[in-house]
Amino acid sequence: MKLEKTIAGGISPKSVVHSGQGLFFAQNMMYSHTITVYNREHKLVKKIPDNVDLAKFGYLKYKGNYRGAPVEASFSHDGKYAWVSNYQMYGRGFSNPGNDRCSPSPRLDQSFLYRINTKTLQIEKVIQVGSVPKFVATTPDNRLVLVSNWCSWDLSLVDTNKNKEFKRIKLGAYPRGIVVDANSQKAYVAIMGSSDIAQVDLKNYSVKWLRNIGRAPRHLNIDPAxxxxxxxxNNEGKIAKIALPQGKVVGKVYSGSAPRSMIISDDGQVLYVVNYNESSVSKIRTSDMKVLQKVRVAPNPIGITYDPQKREVWVACYSGQIMVFQD
Structure with a gap:
């Protein structure tokens, strides 16, 4: 991995996600109240403010303008839409947003998911979900968007045709990362307040469990096969390799202190992992779970994405930079 470019300028990226079509969305939380969009030439295409008129989208009890706090994004698999979660909303009626240590309560505010059109780069839909929504995943058939709600301890299921949440599935303390299998039949959700991963059947919405994976599973990737x-x-500093369908851990490797997000290469051969507390990125070979390389980055790397066309790894550093590496 070799540093190609460092992007800065009024950003505080919690995540960076590639659309698959050459756009990169950085979610800048409440510290910047923006989503910044970049192209493959590392140029800023647009800075999308997170303010919305909720009443205009049918949420009539909320009058006036509101601001969000963009956390994570997931793209429809045709690249037409970005779905962006907001940690909390700002404005009248939102006075109890929840925080990083919380439990379900009817007093906690429900937050919103934005749908952004990747052609116009406008927020064109908003969908109410749970309290402190974190990770977002779109099913490969584009039928559902799944949102893990940190403080509601549940999973929101959003119908993409109706642009409406139609179900919540209780999962326990601190649901986080989500992956969906290629057939759009099963979703896997990391439950960070445990050692387990939930397996959610997307046809009948039943839940099974992959138990004793490791302490505080945070982010998930699924290999192309x-x-x-x-x-x-997060609490072990390790990456676990889990065989399906058995749910058995077949390998672990130490990546670094507080591994947060990761991304898998398009061929499934390499994982790139950000290690938040030691400001580094690990490159790990999946076949034998060996760390091939570790590079230093700016403080607090927290998000990561991959562009297979240019073989570039984009790293979001909470300290205010996006670093692009060639590999």
Missing amino acids: GKFIYATL
């Missing part, structure tokens, strides 16, 4: 899931274990 659907044979393995990889999980960052």
